[in-house]
Amino acid sequence: MKKNYDAIDLMKFIAAIFIIGIHSSALRDISPVLNDVIFQGIGRLGFPLFFVASGFLLSKKIQSDTKNTKIIVKNYVKRIGIVYLFWLAFNWKWVWESWFANSTGTFESNFVKLCLDIVFQSTFSGSWYLMSCIFSAILYFIVLKRLSRTQKLILTGIIFFVVATFSLRINNPIINYIKNVLYLPVSIFVGPIYFAIGDLIANDDVRTIKENQNVYIIGTLLSAILWIIELIMKSKILISTDQLFIYPIISYFIFSLLLTVEIKIPFSYEMRKISSVMYLSQFSFLFLNQAFLNLPSTVLFSLTVIETITLGMVVLKLNKLKEFDWLSLAY
Numbered sequence: 011m012k013k014n015y016d017a018i019d020l021m022k023f024i025a026a027i028f029i030i031g032i033h034s035s036a037l038r039d040i041s042p043v044l045n046d047v048i049f050q051g052i053g054r055l056g057f058p059l060f061f062v063a064s065g066f067l068l069s070k071k072i073q074s075d076t077k078n079t080k081i082i083v084k085n086y087v088k089r090i091g092i093v094y095l096f097w098l099a100f101n102w103k104w105v106w107e108s109w110f111a112n113s114t115g116t117f118e119s120n121f122v123k124l125c126l127d128i129v130f131q132s133t134f135s136g137s138w139y140l141m142s143c144i145f146s147a148i149l150y151f152i153v154l155k156r157l158s159r160t161q162k163l164i165l166t167g168i169i170f171f172v173v174a175t176f177s178l179r180i181n182n183p184i185i186n187y188i189k190n191v192l193y194l195p196v197s198i199f200v201g202p203i204y205f206a207i208g209d210l211i212a213n214d215d216v217r218t219i220k221e222n223q224n225v226y227i228i229g230t231l232l233s234a235i236l237w238i239i240e241l242i243m244k245s246k247i248l249i250s251t252d253q254l255f256i257y258p259i260i261s262y263f264i265f266s267l268l269l270t271v272e273i274k275i276p277f278s279y280e281m282r283k284i285s286s287v288m289y290l291s292q293f294s295f296l297f298l299n300q301a302f303l304n305l306p307s308t309v310l311f312s313l314t315v316i317e318t319i320t321l322g323m324v325v326l327k328l329n330k331l332k333e334f335d336w337l338s339l340a341y
Contacts, residue, residue: 017271018063019278019285025056026288027315032056033135033296036311045307051241054251057139058261060289061201064143065150065208066265072151073212083151087144094128094140096339097290101134104297109133131197135293138196146201150209159213163206167258170203174253178244195252203258211266220270226263233260284322286341291318 030036032053037045068086072079098105109124110117124133132138154162176185176194188194219226237256241248275281295317299310325341328334 016273016275016278017268018066019282020273020275021059021268022063022285023281023288025059026285026318028053028056029136029289030292030296030314030318031311033292034311034314035307038307040308050251054254055257055261055264057200058204058257059265060139061143061146061204062208062211062261062265064201065146065205066212067208068147068151068205069209069212079151079155083147086147090140090144090147092339093286093290093341094137097137097140098128098133100291101294104294105133129198130192135296136289138198138200139289142198142201143205145198146205149202150205159206159210163203163210166202166206169199170253170258171255173197173199174255174257177249177251177253179247179249195250200253204261207258207262207265211262211269214266216269219266223267223270226267230260230263230267233263280323280326283326283341284319287322287325288315288318290340291321295321 028049031049035045036049068082071086072082075082105124109120109127113120115123127133128137129141130138131141150162150166154165157165173194176189180186194200233256237254237260240254240256241251244254292314295314296310299305299313299317303310303313305313325337329337
């Protein structure tokens with residue numbers, strides 16, 4: 011199985027670039043339509059595939075030592091929690107301005123809101139993904155451990171159905187109230203279905219996937235068609251493309267096919283770590299570049315990609331030195 015992990019690392023690196031493209035509207039100045047198709051459309055699969063990869067790798071680790079599931083999940087939660095705190099400190103200037111300096115509320119109310127957003131949503135751009143990974147790991151592998159894989163898939167599917175429903179413009183007072191308190195499409199509740207899919211794929215036999223590769227290719231193509239149909243049908247009521255009903259299905263087929271790709275990439279381990287740094291540092295670079303340089307969106311995207319990759323390489327290089335071993339907290 012390890013020979014397939016290089017393909018996963020490459021996918022995560024590409025997904026990180028797409029996610030930067032989403033947040034910088036990379037092609038907006040060239041063609042708004044092209045930007046919507048490539049980044050607001052195709053690029054949105056970056057998050058689902060990141061989630062599936064996390065669920066898959068955690069499941070594989072648990073499979074190798076099933077008696078210590080709780081310890082493995084505990085260590086995973088601890089690691090992700092430390093990464094969150096590292097990048098919260100890295101982005102603190104902008105977090106402070108957003109939740110305190112530029113707020114009209116009291117310090118106490120702002121602090122409570124910050125704590126709630128740390129747990130349920132975002133404090134800096136994309137941080138909800140980390141908390142969703144923590145929540146999903148605990149829910150799927152610990153809380154629901156007595157349920158069968160099928161039962162967990164159904165339950166997390168119901169959770170995701172609710173999440174995706176909140177991406178729609180529905181004139182309901184209860185839904186509107188909840189949206190004001192917690193916007194579900196970028197919250198901790200997104201991840202469980204993808205962890206379920208990652209676990210499902212982790213328990214598939216790669217040889218079986220290879221033998222039925224045409225079925226998975228057809229499944230991917232049909233999912234892509236349904237994706238387009240969903241976008242067209244929802245065009246007038248869709249708030250954003252953060253979460254669509256088709257994402258879990260198409261993610262299953264794409265990630266399964268990814269495992270059949272046998273490639274060997276030099277420095278794939280480093281690429282995986284750099285992908286994490288890219289994703290988690292993009293907010294600061296985008297903020298600084300927009301605030302001081304006022305760049306066209308395409309240049310903003312290109313510069314931010316270069317900056318985040320450079321930072322990732324510097325972090326990995328310095329981390330080899332004893333006095334900078336604490337930089338491992340960044341990934």
